[in-house]
Amino acid sequence: MAVRVPKGYLVSGVHCGLKRDLRKPDLTLIVSEANAAGAGVYTQNLVCAAPVQLDRQRTPSDRIRVVVVNSGNANACTGERGLEDAREMARLAARAARVEEDQVLVMSTGVIGAYLPMDKIAHGIELAAARLGNDEEALILAARGMMTTDTVYKLAGRTISLTRREVQITGMVKGAAMMGPNLATMLGVVFTDAALDSQTAQRILREVVDDTFNCINVDGHMSTNDTVLLLANGASGGPPLSGGLLDEFTRELHELCGELARMIPADGEGATHLVIIEVEGCRSRDDALKIARSIANSPLVKAAVHGADPNWGRIISAAGYAGVAFDPACVELYINGHLLYRGGAPVDFDDAEVSASIRAEKDTHVKLIFSEGNASGRFWTTDLTPEYVRLNADYRT
Amino acid sequence: MAVRVPKGYLVSGVHCGLKRDLRKPDLTLIVSEANAAGAGVYTQNLVCAAPVQLDRQRTPSDRIRVVVVNSGNANACTGERGLEDAREMARLAARAARVEEDQVLVMSTGVIGAYLPMDKIAHGIELAAARLGNDEEALILAARGMMTTDTVYKLAGRTISLTRREVQITGMVKGAAMMGPNLATMLGVVFTDAALDSQTAQRILREVVDDTFNCINVDGHMSTNDTVLLLANGASGGPPLSGGLLDEFTRELHELCGELARMIPADGEGATHLVIIEVEGCRSRDDALKIARSIANSPLVKAAVHGADPNWGRIISAAGYAGVAFDPACVELYINGHLLYRGGAPVDFDDAEVSASIRAEKDTHVKLIFSEGNASGRFWTTDLTPEYVRLNADYRT
Numbered sequence: 001m002a003v004r005v006p007k008g009y010l011v012s013g014v015h016c017g018l019k020r021d022l023r024k025p026d027l028t029l030i031v032s033e034a035n036a037a038g039a040g041v042y043t044q045n046l047v048c049a050a051p052v053q054l055d056r057q058r059t060p061s062d063r064i065r066v067v068v069v070n071s072g073n074a075n076a077c078t079g080e081r082g083l084e085d086a087r088e089m090a091r092l093a094a095r096a097a098r099v100e101e102d103q104v105l106v107m108s109t110g111v112i113g114a115y116l117p118m119d120k121i122a123h124g125i126e127l128a129a130a131r132l133g134n135d136e137e138a139l140i141l142a143a144r145g146m147m148t149t150d151t152v153y154k155l156a157g158r159t160i161s162l163t164r165r166e167v168q169i170t171g172m173v174k175g176a177a178m179m180g181p182n183l184a185t186m187l188g189v190v191f192t193d194a195a196l197d198s199q200t201a202q203r204i205l206r207e208v209v210d211d212t213f214n215c216i217n218v219d220g221h222m223s224t225n226d227t228v229l230l231l232a233n234g235a236s237g238g239p240p241l242s243g244g245l246l247d248e249f250t251r252e253l254h255e256l257c258g259e260l261a262r263m264i265p266a267d268g269e270g271a272t273h274l275v276i277i278e279v280e281g282c283r284s285r286d287d288a289l290k291i292a293r294s295i296a297n298s299p300l301v302k303a304a305v306h307g308a309d310p311n312w313g314r315i316i317s318a319a320g321y322a323g324v325a326f327d328p329a330c331v332e333l334y335i336n337g338h339l340l341y342r343g344g345a346p347v348d349f350d351d352a353e354v355s356a357s358i359r360a361e362k363d364t365h366v367k368l369i370f371s372e373g374n375a376s377g378r379f380w381t382t383d384l385t386p387e388y389v390r391l392n393a394d395y396r397t
Numbered sequence: 398m399a400v401r402v403p404k405g406y407l408v409s410g411v412h413c414g415l416k417r418d419l420r421k422p423d424l425t426l427i428v429s430e431a432n433a434a435g436a437g438v439y440t441q442n443l444v445c446a447a448p449v450q451l452d453r454q455r456t457p458s459d460r461i462r463v464v465v466v467n468s469g470n471a472n473a474c475t476g477e478r479g480l481e482d483a484r485e486m487a488r489l490a491a492r493a494a495r496v497e498e499d500q501v502l503v504m505s506t507g508v509i510g511a512y513l514p515m516d517k518i519a520h521g522i523e524l525a526a527a528r529l530g531n532d533e534e535a536l537i538l539a540a541r542g543m544m545t546t547d548t549v550y551k552l553a554g555r556t557i558s559l560t561r562r563e564v565q566i567t568g569m570v571k572g573a574a575m576m577g578p579n580l581a582t583m584l585g586v587v588f589t590d591a592a593l594d595s596q597t598a599q600r601i602l603r604e605v606v607d608d609t610f611n612c613i614n615v616d617g618h619m620s621t622n623d624t625v626l627l628l629a630n631g632a633s634g635g636p637p638l639s640g641g642l643l644d645e646f647t648r649e650l651h652e653l654c655g656e657l658a659r660m661i662p663a664d665g666e667g668a669t670h671l672v673i674i675e676v677e678g679c680r681s682r683d684d685a686l687k688i689a690r691s692i693a694n695s696p697l698v699k700a701a702v703h704g705a706d707p708n709w710g711r712i713i714s715a716a717g718y719a720g721v722a723f724d725p726a727c728v729e730l731y732i733n734g735h736l737l738y739r740g741g742a743p744v745d746f747d748d749a750e751v752s753a754s755i756r757a758e759k760d761t762h763v764k765l766i767f768s769e770g771n772a773s774g775r776f777w778t779t780d781l782t783p784e785y786v787r788l789n790a791d792y793r794t
Contacts, residue, residue, distance in 0.1 A: 047717030047725045077710055079726065079742030112710025113743040221697045221711070222718040299696060299781075300618045300789055307790025313474055313509025314618070320444030321619040328444045329476065345476030346510040384696075386783030392697055393704025 003157035005139050006168035006193035008033045008235025010132035013145030016124025018072030018110070018117070027124035028069040028145030030189060031097050031132060036233035037240075038064030038105060039201035041209045043226035049076035050086040051106040052227060058102055060198035064231055065103040067189055068093040068125060069146050071174070075108040075116050076224040085116045092122050096129035107187045107227050109148055109174060139170070146174035146187055149391065154263040158252045162245045167194045167236045169249075171256055175218075175264040186213065186264055188228040190256065194249055195234030196241055204250045205230040212257040215289065216380045217296050218268040228257075265380045266362075270387030273305050273364045277379045281370035287324045288377030294322035295366065295379075302384035305364050310354040312340040319368060330371035336364065400554035402536050403565035403590035405430045405632025407529035410542030413521025415469030415507070415514070424521035425466040425542030427586060428494050428529060433630035434637075435461030435502060436598035438606045440623035446473035447483040448503040449624060455499055457595040461628055462500040464586055465490040465522060466543050468571070472505040472513050473621040482513040489519050493526035504584045504624050506545055506571060536567070543571035543584055546788065551660040555649045559642045564591045564633045566646075568653055572615075572661040583610065583661055585625040587654065591646055592631030593638055601647045602627040609654035612686065613777045614693050615665040625654075662777045663759075667784030670702050670761045674776045678767035684721045685774030691719035692763065692776075699781035702761050707751040709737040716765060727768035733761065 005011055009032050013025035040059035042052050058064075068089060075082050090104040097104075108116070132138070143153040157170040175186030196204075209228050230253075234240070241249050266274045277295050282288040295301055298318040304311035312333050320328065329344035336357040340349055358364050364383070382388075402408055406429050410422035437456035439449050455461075465486060472479050487501040494501075505513070529535070540550040554567040572583030593601075606625050627650075631637070638646050663671045674692050679685040692698055695715040701708035709730050717725065726741035733754040737746055755761050761780070779785075 045714055045717040046723065047714050074710075077713055077725075077738065077741065077743060079740065081742065112708075112714065113738070221695045221715060224710075224714045224717065298618045299785075303786050303789035306786065309790065311509075313471075313621075316474055317442055317444050317509065317621045318618060320442040320621065326443065328474075341474065341510070343476065344474065345478065346474060384786055386786045388696075389700050389703065389781055389783045389786060392700035393706065 002159050003139070003155050003170060004136065004168065005134040006170055006191055006235065008193055008233045009191055010134055011138050011142040012128045012131040012133060013141030013143070014124055014127040014131060016127060017120045018070055025141050025145035026071045027121070027128055028142045029093065029125065029128035029132065030067040030142065030191060032065050032231060032233040034233050034235065035063040035065060036231040037062055037196045037198040037201040039198065039205040039230045040105070041205055041228045043223055045222050045224050047077065047224050049074050049108060049225045050078055050082035051075055051108045052225060053083060054086045054090065055105045055227060058105060060202040062198045063103055064105060065099040066093050066097045067105045067107065067229060067231065069107040069187065070121060070124070071146055071148050072110040073108060073114055073116055074110045074112050074225050076112045078113065078115055081115060085118060088118060089116065089121055092125045096125050105229055109146065109187050109225055112224060143172040146172065148174060149269055150174050151267055154260060154267070156256055156259045158256050160248070160252050162241070162248060165236050165238055167249070168192060169194070169253060169256055171260045173260045173264060186226055188213065188260060189231070190229070190253065191231040193235040194232050194241055195236070195238055196232035200240065200246065201230050201232055204253060208250065208254045208257050211254065212261040215378060216261045216265050218265055218382050262380050265382045268382030269391045270385040271382035272385055273383040274362060275302070275305055275364045275366060275381045275383060277381065278365070278367045278376065279370070280368070280376040281372060282324070282375045282377070283373040285375045285377050288375050289379065290324050291319045291322040291368065292377050292379035294318050296381035299384050302382065305358065306383035306385050308355045308358040310335050310340060310351060310358065315366060316341060326370050326372050332369040334367040336361070399556050400536070400552050400567060401533065401565065402531040403567055403588055403632065405590055405630045406588055407531055408535050408539040409525045409528040409530060410538030410540070411521055411524040411528060413524060414517045415467055422538050422542035423468045424518070424525055425539045426490065426522065426525040426529065427464040427539065427588060429462050429628060429630040431630050431632065432460040432462060433628040434459055434593045434595040434598040436595065436602040436627045437502070438602055438625045440620055442619050442621050444474065444621050446471050446505060446622040447475055447479035448472055448505045449622060450480060451483045451487065452502045452624060455502060457599040459595045460500055461502060462496040463490050463494045464502045464504065464626060464628065466504040466584065467518060467521070468543055468545050469507040470505060470511055470513055471507045471509050471622050473509040475510065475512055478512060482515055485515060486513065486518055489522045493522050502626055506543065506584050506622055509621060540569040543569060545571060546666055547571050548664055551657060551664070553653055553656045555653050557645070557649050559638070559645060562633050562635055564646070565589060566591070566650060566653055568657045570657045570661065583623055585610065585657060586628070587626070587650065588628040590632040591629050591638055592633070592635055593629035597637065597643065598627050598629055601650060605647065605651045605654050608651065609658040612775060613658050613662050614690070615662055615779050659777050662779045665779030666788045667782040668779035669782055670780040671759055672699070672702055672761045672763060672778045672780060674778065675762070675764045675773065676767070677765070677773040678769060679721070679772045679774070680770040682772045682774050685772050686776065687721050688716045688719040688765065689774050689776035691715050693778035696781050699779065702755065703780040703782050705752045705755040707732050707737060707748060707755065712763060713738060723767050723769050729766040731764040733758070
């Protein structure tokens with residue numbers, strides 16, 4: 001099975017009272033038996049949570065040993081006390097795993113503006129340390145410990161052979177809303193038994209995140225807590241990857257992160273559709289992504305998908321205000337393979353047929369082909385449903 | 398009464414079959430008996446409708462005589478044929494009013510990507526020309542002729558004295574959704590019997606629109622058809638306004654446009670709240686508006702208002718990704734006068750009390766005070782409701 005705990009790691013997920021439901025894990029521990037290269041990519045929000053501030057100082061690093069995560073409370077907008085709480089959370093995990101405090105990275109997700117209940121956190125870390133394991137059950141509990149409004153846990157993995165060495169890469173993510181441009185609101189940990197030096201780990205994580213987790217959204221609201229961590233402990237043996245082996249590893253990491261990224265809008269709050277927006281024929285990838293993101297951020301486009309309405313006018317007009325120059329008379333627009341617009345004017349299409357195709361499938365494919373160049377980009381988002389609004393009108397109650 | 402037809406204008410609104418409901422006017426005519434200075438401000442969307450392309454060429458002008466507006470069809474994304482239809486619409490109106498073709502401005506609003514039914518338009522213009530009047534009834538029918546999903550017609554006016562001359566400024570707008578940053582999706586005509594030269598008219602309209610119609614949104618989706626026109630025919634007598642008189646006129650125009658602008662989110666599709674976002678203590682007005690707009694565009698903030706949830710974390714995090722540098726530890730945040738956040742940390746407030754205050758009033762006041770400078774800005778938006786999504790999931794059906 002490709003989804004398993006890589007060599008040299010132990011994981012657990014436990015319930016410590018941060019969530020009301022006793023059956024739901026709310027604290028996750030990932031421990032590497034040896035020093036791991038640790039890299040991180042974080043929210044660009046100026047208002048960032050305490051754990052983000054802490055981890056930013058600690059990555060990249062050559063000697064990460066522990067990641068501790070809690071759900072139910074974001075430890076965001078909590079000022080100095082919040083930062084002290086994040087540090088204390090790291091200290092508690094360090095003590096439990098018998099490592100140094102600065103070898104621990106922290107992630108939190110949940111409600112903004114409430115202080116962490118440190119007694120529960122302390123108890124949770126103790127419990128989690130006692131239940132560390134490397135089997136599938138431990139891995140699933142760890143993934144569940146990160147969940148907030150997610151309806152499913154999100155795990156993926158790859159086993160690859162690099163010059164007869166078997167390398168495992170496994171990732172877990174959480175996220176279902178407050179998903180913005182530039183790192184959707186999410187937490188993610190990818191951990192591998194490959195050997196990487198920390199600068200390389202940081203560089204490839206940055207590249208891969210830009211192309212995967214930064215190409216999804218649910219509601220365009222950038223969170224205070226977005227974090228993706230990469231740990232590489234080298235337990236599969238050998239020197240740090242470089243050259244062709246590093247390229248191969250990076251390709252697999254890219255694929256894995258793409259798979260994990262898509263799981264998030266697919267589980268978007270209240271969503272009934274995963275919308276895949278492909279933009280081709282642009283001058284640059286950046287242009288293509290700007291257009292795709294502008295479409296993905298339009299509530300009118302998203303509501304139309306929910307209503308199975310092939311409303312291409314909303315799509316083309318959202319492209320028009322993306323801030324990218326293009327000739328509106330040289331654009332083709334397809335929904336689920338049906339041509340709806342070409343040459344600046346509508347084409348004759350069977351509205352009912354396209355509508356039925358949207359209704360029939362969970363995935364809706366939107367494709368725009370411009371005539372400006374050869375660059376392309378892809379973005380994943382959700383539809384917008386009355387259920388999303390209901391969920392977010394009383395998230396805290 | 399301050400809302401009346403200014404001197405030297407005749408107006409009408411008729412039904413010509415663009416809307417299904419026979420009781421709903423769908424074509425509006427505004428005729429000036431003498432040449433008027435005509436100015437226009439238009440959508441910044443690259444994909445702009447045919448009438449926008451036409452009016453852009455024709456403004457500013459010293460000799461505008463007619464504005465013809467249809468609802469029910471936006472004549473957008475209709476290519477060359479659409480542009481020819483817009484020109485023909487102007488020609489028909491010119492003939493009916495016995496003026497030159499290039500003295501006519503055209504506005505359209507409604508569904509994107511359908512060709513104008515020119516036989517109906519021709520019939521409508523004939524009808525409208527026959528029913529021109531300057532009484533209140535004619536004015537209301539003209540305002541109703543612009544409506545799409547608006548639930549109320551939107552009219553406002555000012556009578557002012559400029560050196561013993563009485564000057565009338567009257568405006569009508571439409572708009573309830575597809576409201577974006579940079580000119581909400583809307584049509585507006587402001588017409589006055591003051592005398593203005595066309596360059597001055599263009600300059601003051603641009604300034605006033607930036608501060609009024611550009612500071613509202615409903616869903617952040619910038620339309621293909623946004624247009625605000627200003628006509629000044631000088632029928633109140635005297636030379637073109639300048640100096641102190643022009644300043645006074647501009648102040649009144651600003652107030653009038655502010656009043657008209659607020660009517661749009663107040664009538665936002667499915668909205669239950671008008672949200673007024675005030676941002677103070679910024680380095681520049683532009684910074685303040687960027688932050689206000691970022692908050693106004695967040696579906697999470699808007700859903701929270703709908704749920705009467707004083708979720709200040711969503712507000713402060715939306716400020717954090719506005720692209721404006723500020724010290725998160727030096728921000729105060731108020732909802733309806735209640736302090737919810739200060740100094741980077743939550744303050745103790747009565748959740749139930751703030752929630753009740755949101756529920757009790759149609760207007761929700763959000764105020765953020767930064768410590769970066771002395772500039773401020775204000776933005777008006779709506780809450781986000783399940784009803785908005787329902788309306789926009791089947792707009793075309």
